[in-house]
Amino acid sequence: MPPQGGSPTEGGRFLPPPRAVLPALCLTQITSWGIVYYAFPVLNPAITADTGWSPWATTAAFSAALVVSAVAGIYVGRVLDHRGPRTVMTAGSVLGSLSLLVIAAAPNLAVFCAGWLLAGAAMAATFYQPAFAALTRWWGPDHIRALTIVTLAGGLASTVFAPLTAVLADHMSWRATYVVLVGILAVLTVPAHALALKAPWPPAPPSPPHITGGHEHVVRSRAFGMLAVTFTLSAFAMYAVVIGLVPLLLERGYTTTQAAWALGLGGAGQTLGRTLYATLARHLGVTARTVTLIALGALTTAALATAAGPYALLIAISVLAGVIRGNLTLLQATAITDRWGATHYGRLSGLLGAPAHAAAALAPFVGALLAKPLGGYPALFALLAALSIAAAVTALGARPLSREE
Secondary structure (H helix, E strand, O other), X not given: OOOOOOEEOOOOOEEOOOOOHHHHHHHHHHHHHHHHHOHHHHHHHHHHHHHOOOHHHHHHHHHHHHHHHHHHHHHHHHHHHHHOHHHHHHHHHHHHHHHHHHHHHOOOHHHHHHHHHHHHHHHHHHOHHHHHHHHHHXXXXXXXXXXXXXXXXXXXXXXXXHHHHHHXXXXXXXXXXXXXXXXXXXXXXHHHHHHHOOOOOOOOOOOOOOOOOHHHHHHHOXXXXXXHHHHHHHHHHHHHHHHHHHHHHHHOOOOHHHHXXXXXXXHHHHHHHHHHHHHHHHHOOHHHHHHHHHHHHHHHHHHHHHOOOOHHHHHHHHHHHHHHHHHHHHHHHHHHHHHHOOOOHHHHHHHHHHHHHHHHHHHHHHHHHHHHHHOOHHXXXXXXXXXXXXXXXXXXXXXXXXXXX
16 A cells, blocks of 8 residues: 555556646635635625625625535436536636625625525535545545645645735725626636546445444435534534634623734644644544544633633633644545545535535524524634533544444
């Protein structure tokens, strides 16, 4: 088994992974996330000011796209297992470009919402899930290194495209800005997916000896159900914390600039965290790793709920929380392979990720709705810490038996 990884042939020999795949996916993840996802929060104030649509309505359309992405990911996963990522990701890039053109030209809120529903399907076909499936199959035993590299690149999406979107919006309307971004998206991602992902899709590796009955048996298992609950609770808490950090600090008397720096440095911590995951995976088993990371996430959330200052302490907690989030991204990317092998990775990851992605999409709204009746954001963060603790407990039940029952 070569240290560079690779995919197994039917004769048991390992083929090296296609060279063009990793740089291509780094490029397309930065571009797809940066334009389809991160451009919206930058442009939304201009959208609402120009159209008169309420911020709640436009943000709801964006969140609906994330829910569509979660549901569509189930079907995408099945296609990935059988046909590989080339057709899925190329079509997703085309659909993403068309959906943003619909959004840019939307004469009313209904068309605007329809455009975001199309964008949700494009997200399912171009974001991390299909990229992770490609890397897991092509890189085989070295998939953690490949996943780490791509997620590090993906973490730069907001760094690159949020400022670029803001610069464009300073010189043209939000509609024209989206048109320019669509051109960038189409030019960088459609050819990259069509040309770099054309290598033969290797046969699925055999299931581990303790897995019997196919993917249906795995989906019905107690471990799979508990893992789905774990990631759903954890995703809800994590995304509610990210969105709630700025209002939490504003509520405590810090300035908008100070709150923004805390959030931004937390994002830097997320990038740092992804570089540490391979080391963590070597030293902790899958269950211990899952419980530890989610429990540490609960600890940082509880610290933000209770610590009013000084500001340097809050910055340190935010960075540490970002480190945990960065590890959780890779924890979820490797959860299927670590427990059930890579045979049905696409299908199982789609089913496992659907409720978690939906929870992440709804978390900002639900968190904002709960903050006022709870008495403020510190109380909300205390509740989110409790949810993370519950997720750590359910993770204990996500250990597959040595032989599936």
